[in-house]
Amino acid sequence: MTDNPSFAPKTFAVIGAGPVGCIVSAFLEKGGHRVILCDVIPELLDPARERGIIIEGAENLTQKVSHTCTSVDDLPEYKPDVIFVTAKANALPLIASAIEGFYKKGLYVVSWQNGIDTELVLANSLGKEGVMRAVVNYGCGLLGPAHVTIPFHHPPHYLQELDPEAKFAADGIAEALTQSGLTTRHTDNIVAMVWRKGVLNACMNPVCAVTGLTMSQAMNDPIIFNIVDALVKECVKVARANEILLGWEYYPNAIEYMRTAGNHKPSMLMDIENGRRTEIDYINGKFVEYGRRAGIETPYNITLQSLVKGLESRL
Incomplete structure (x- = not known):
């Protein structure tokens, strides 16, 4: 590792097309990044790609995503730099196992979820090196497929790596989110x-x-x-x-x-x-x-x- 490494991710996969996943997908795509939105329910994905994700309330925008898929196993073909896991925490063991099948050094996986110890479920399968945890400060609900309401949005959001040597990557991910409109700060107190x-x-x-x-x-x-x-x-x-x-x-x-x-x-x-x-x-x-x-x-x-x-x- 170099003395001053940097990380500028361009391709993001988002697992979970619920309201949390739709929000981060729309903002990252709007910010000029390539987004692959993944969910097992095709009906949640079609509008995101064709009509675009609609967000209303404290934030308002409509944004199409680049790609969609219905299986985590399909993600390697898109070569994501970062995977955001936004699905419900009860699905984590299956998701972690699927990611483990193609995980490699240099890929970073972020638990962008509610719940305590979600990042530890990922780390149990993937190791700590590439796993991160975020705290998200918006309330949201799904009005329909790829149609989200945000009653409140109180940035910044926060992100921390599990392995201290991956701080440079956490900084790069936080910067990508911030430039896309989801102001995110690195923290040592996640x-x-x-x-x-x-x-x-x-x-x-x-x-x-x-x-x-x-x-x-x-x-x-x-x-x-x-x-x-x-x-x-x-x-x-x-x-x-x-x-x-x-x-x-x-x-x-x-x-x-x-x-x-x-x-x-x-x-x-x-x-x-x-x-x-x-x-x-x-x-x-x-x-x-x-x-x-x-x-x-x-x-x-x-x-x-x-x-x-x-x-x-x-x-």
Whole structure:
């Protein structure tokens, strides 16, 4: 490796044509990059290539992508420099196994997802050298195939490599995203950032999924708010027991953030409404897991995880 390596990626593959994947695909293509959008559902891909991805709300644009495919196994023919994994975390073991079949040094794989430890699932198959983790700060939903709404967008987004020697590549990826309109910064504190967002997801997602309420409705219902509040405190306790630095004012800031989130359906509620499996094991399930490691009881997280699993069992 040279003393001052640089990385200027030109070709990006995006696995997952849901709202998160459509957003990063559209922005990167608009920024002059070559994008291959991959999903197992062809109906999600056709409009992205033919009509273009439509984004409405806090951002507005329509952008076609260069290529689409329906299998991760097809990606090597496009020779991507970077792969963004934006699919639901519950699909990660299969995705990681598929990428492992063609992975080689110099290819970088970014977990651009919700959930705790998603990057470790990738690293378990691919090794740490080429794996990175991002924290994404926009809310989004799918109105239809390749038609996305963004209720809020609060850049910057953050990115960190698992292997310190790959920092130059993380810098190059962050620069490509920034130049494309998704302002992204390198960080050395991605684990704490993931957990800060993870607490918010663990409090809003399952409560809304179980009750059918939007975030605003849940936060403004005094009975439901008691559950949200108890979840926040329990998650903070687990984080601190595992020496995750959330910040001394995290609790009031988290409550204020959720109170101002708006009349927005979080992704877990939309998954239940659309008959899809959720990411509950990578959200509340992780607080249960890390609670056990530290000897912390997590009755609220266990209850919400179980209730969402119960809803999934009917799918």
